[in-house]
Amino acid sequence: MRCVLLSCVNWLVRRIESLGGISRQGVVATSRWVQDHPIPTASQRALWLVPASALIGVGVVSLDAAGLGLSPFDVWLSGLSDITPLSFGQSAWVTSGVLFVVAAAFGVRPTGRSVLFIVLNGLSIDLVGSVVVAPDSIGLRIGLAAGGWLALVCGVALVVAKGAAGGGFEALMHVAERRGHRPLLLRTVLEVGFFIVGLAIGGSFGPMTIVIALSMGPAIMSGLQAIEDHRIGRESRLSGSGSPTAESSQRPSAQ
DSSP: OHHHHHHHHHHHHHHHHHTTOSSHHHHHHHHHHHOOOOOSOHHHHHHTHHHHHHHHHHHHHHHHHHTSOOOHHHHHHHHHHHHSSOOHHHHHHHHHHHHHHHHHHTTOOOOHHHHHHHHHHHHHHHHHHTTOOOOSSHHHHHHHHHHHHHHHHHHHHHHHHTTOOOOHHHHHHHHHHHTTSOHHHHHHHHHHHHHHHHHHTTOOOSHHHHHHHHHHHHHHHHHHHHHHHHHHHHHHHHHTTTSHHHHHHHSOOOO
16 A cells, blocks of 8 residues: 555656646746756846746736635745735745755855845735735636736746746755755655645635646746747748758759
């Protein structure tokens, strides 16, 4: 019986790993881990954090106002903000701060962009949350949840595509790699662990939690692949390597 249970747990863990993350934090860490898209300068990367954080703030608050469930990690943040004087954004700061401290204790210090990313995310969530009012109509709530999911996906994709920042999960994944462990396994344990604890303390869980867990990773990965395909195609067109004229000029002339 024990072997069967362990096999089921191992299968479930590997399925979650294959999703590329079940929360915005896990997806950011995994996407940057397997496919980074940096842009030229550090200042530009930091600049992209502003619109990305704004989109993430709109997404999280819209999902929270809809009342149909949050991203698995955000279930923990909502529960923490409910049982403490902390706001949602402040809960994110405290949690990320703890993760950064743990990573630093193992020799992986957070980058300035990572800290800025967390700060801007928290500010954005609290600012947007102060003006958004939860609707009463179920139709409006479903529409708000769908819009929140889209904003969240776009914000996370922008962070990863522009190489803007990582986070506490990414820092701990580097720790795991240095110590000979599976980084994606650690990310999965963190996501599932925070979700379970968040659920236990009354975090906002609902059908959208399941939708986000199953769809966000594949959606981000597909989006990043589309961006990469577009970039390669654009470079090919600009270089003229794929044009009929270029191809005809490369053929040997008939003698």
